[in-house]
Amino acid sequence: MKLYHYIHCPFCVRVRLVLGLLKLPYKSTVLPYHDEQTPMKLTGVKMLPIMEIDGQNLNESLDIIAKLDSENRLNLELLNDKPSLQKVEDILSKLGAPIHNLCMPYWVWTPEFDSTSRRYFIEKKSKKRGPFDQLMQRQSEFLETLQIHLDELEEQIGLFFDHQKELTIFDVMISSHLWGMTLHPEFQFSEKMYEYLKRIKALCEFDYHEDYKSSQYF
Numbered sequence: 001m002k003l004y005h006y007i008h009c010p011f012c013v014r015v016r017l018v019l020g021l022l023k024l025p026y027k028s029t030v031l032p033y034h035d036e037q038t039p040m041k042l043t044g045v046k047m048l049p050i051m052e053i054d055g056q057n058l059n060e061s062l063d064i065i066a067k068l069d070s071e072n073r074l075n076l077e078l079l080n081d082k083p084s085l086q087k088v089e090d091i092l093s094k095l096g097a098p099i100h101n102l103c104m105p106y107w108v109w110t111p112e113f114d115s116t117s118r119r120y121f122i123e124k125k126s127k128k129r130g131p132f133d134q135l136m137q138r139q140s141e142f143l144e145t146l147q148i149h150l151d152e153l154e155e156q157i158g159l160f161f162d163h164q165k166e167l168t169i170f171d172v173m174i175s176s177h178l179w180g181m182t183l184h185p186e187f188q189f190s191e192k193m194y195e196y197l198k199r200i201k202a203l204c205e206f207d208y209h210e211d212y213k214s215s216q217y218f
């Protein structure tokens, strides 16, 4: 199996978490963000993650996960429970805005980007979020908003989300959105949220920076 992904992309992280949880071997390809040709050729849209499984290219994270998790370790039927799914989608959209506003100006300086992909990313994302220098100036405002939503989320976490005792697909979806914050220099998770992420990291044998462990980055 082959995974095409971006390190910073929470939807890509979803798939990496599940691959780790299920201990499935795969070839990892981190695409440069400005590479439009490869995803277009594989699926007809510039969107990652893309996973090649049995010669078929899938590009929706939850479709990929459904295919990988054939033994239903993650309670995938939760995705058919519309109110519960809506609750999770609401959490993701509340968290997503401040996380992206906070982290995008930092993500572009990680080894994932070179000057071409950085320029491409900044130009594309500025159209939606505004100029990156302004995002930097508004950091404390975004941090405050994020903390409000994290505090709300924290109340719903026991061992796992919704006070579940086992990891579910909802934990995969929620934690994937949070991982990017580990690259923000002025942010710290509460002890409880940190323990939650560490628990998932251990179960999924997840290393956010795994793909950077080769000489091409240094």
Ligand SMILES: N[C@@H](CCC(=O)N[C@@H](CS)C(=O)NCC(=O)O)C(=O)O
Binding pocket: 006, 008, 009, 010, 011, 046, 047, 048, 049, 059, 060, 061, 062
């Ligand atoms: N619904 C898709 C969403 C994937 C997605 O939004 N990927 C973003 C990166 S986070 C992307 O590839 N965007 C293309 C671009 O911004 O050029 C999934 O769950 O896989």
